[in-house]
Amino acid sequence: MTSRRDFFKLTGAAAAATVTPAALARLPEIVSMGTPDTQPPLPPPNGRPYNPVVTLNGWTLPWRMKDGVKEFHLVAEPVVREIAPGMKAHLWGYNGQSPGPTIEVVEGDRVRIFVTNRLPEHTTIHWHGQRLPNGMDGVGGLNQPHIPTGKTFVYEFVARRPGTFMYHPHADEMTQMAMGMMGFWVTHPKGKHPLIETVDRDFCFLLNAYDIDPGSATPMVNTMLDFNLWTWNSRAFPGIDSLNVRLNDRVRVRIGNLTMTNHPMHLHGVEFEVTGTDGGPTPKGSRWSEVTADVAVGQMRQIEFIASEEGDWAFHCHKSHHTMNAMGHATPTMIGVDHTGIMKKINKLVPDYMVMGERGMADMAEMEMPLPDNTLPMMTGQGPYGPVEMGGMFSMMKVRREQKRGDYSDPGWYKHPPGTVAREVSEAVAEPVRAPQAASPQGAPGDIEVTVRKPTGHAGH
Structure with a gap:
């Protein structure tokens, strides 16, 4: 299997004129990626020029030109994906990873995608949001035969409009998407576009989720809503890379959602505009400043802003349980419960028993609790001032x-100028001035907040 580095050596050393006709007649090389690190943008080696994207914890799939057509080769296959250091998952994906590599083309390009199936069952690919011939739409049984195990099918169409799209199976969809089969597609404009600005940084990532029991590695594909790992590009914090930008860069972030629920994506430190959806660029008159954009199921949202403030700015889903890793959602709330007496009794039977949640859940981020193999702590990651009590769909934008x-x-980490970090106040805090306490109905002070009188009949109504 060809690595990305080998592919660049191949394309850099052998121009099209030196490749033999017999080699051109074969399928494009299979390019695979093993590392979960964010790869640098892939400048187009041929074809129309464009400003490439950066896929967070991912990469862009190289292509070859053949008779004026851009040819790609996707391989649907089982993969092992590191969710974060300390945990790997057995997923299904494309070309060595889940999600698969990003496909980048230019408006008007004719593209030809070969899809080889190395899964244990049949599959297809739907090109989510694309305008294309009906027989290329990828719904198994409706638009095409399924791709059997071991076979290769080819899709061919023209990228008709610029925008951000996705690809995923439309065959045994519940299983295959729950196992991680998805990828990003970006069609760049072929020239200056009235609704598409030139940006300095262009990032993209997919929102996806898994239900993997602690200690195991394979997702439970029948889960509908109660997922325990919320991820960006199949990575959970602290395994999600930061978005690293230069001060005053114009930044675009493309976010696609292939989970089972919506995600209000919140970025600290800037205001942004939603400049595009999977329907294309949004009219300028429809844009307004936001700090949170909701991305519903099956949607894409493209946001843009000027990175005008230095620092390490949090970027996360604003559903609080989506910024935590595997946990039992049925755990009762223990805040304020005094465990003192019961602790002594339990420790006689279970010497390693620890109190959980008596003062809130933050203590759990600091405890060195033993975990099953191949499991992430619920809240994890260290910052310059201590534990960052987040997991799941959390990262940061680093502006320098x-x-x-x-x-x-x-x-x-950002080095804050003196006097710009929140700090402890040394002066004593005075007691607050309180209003006189209201008397109870019996005339004595009480703690009754609401007195309810139930009607006994309709008289007087």
């Missing part, structure tokens, strides 16, 4: 003055 144009490397 010294970040060079085109440099996507992690600049490390």
